[in-house]
Amino acid sequence: MPLVAREDSLLAVIDLQPRLRGERLDAGDKRCAEEAGRRAAWLAAAARALGIPAVITEEDPQMNGPADAAVPAPLRACAPVLAKTVSGLAGCPEIMAAVRSAGRRTALLAGF
Numbered sequence: 001m002p003l004v005a006r007e008d009s010l011l012a013v014i015d016l017q018p019r020l021r022g023e024r025l026d027a028g029d030k031r032c033a034e035e036a037g038r039r040a041a042w043l044a045a046a047a048r049a050l051g052i053p054a055v056i057t058e059e060d061p062q063m064n065g066p067a068d069a070a071v072p073a074p075l076r077a078c079a080p081v082l083a084k085t086v087s088g089l090a091g092c093p094e095i096m097a098a099v100r101s102a103g104r105r106t107a108l109l110a111g112f
């Protein structure tokens with residue numbers, strides 16, 4: 001049995017918002033954050049190509065801006081973009097409902 005089965009997986013792209021990380025990062029950390037964004041974008045494209053459902057979250061998008069445009073692009077047509085009002089996903093009933101409705105038991109996590 002594989003560690004991760006495509007038919008039982010869901011991708012959660014979590015709070016990958018450029019404004020959320022802001023200008024607080026030093027140069028090295030900024031490069032790491034940008035690389036995390038590139039990797040999440042790659043993972044999102046792979047999930048889309050493999051038919052893995054996804055959810056995209058944005059923490060307080062009115063203050064922190066939208067999710068990185070590179071990540072939602074391959075998913076926007078089929079993945080909900082949901083606002084988080086608290087730090088943890090489990091504290092957001094709308095997000096948990098979207099996760100449960102996918103009927104998948106394995107969550108692949110990307111983002112911040």
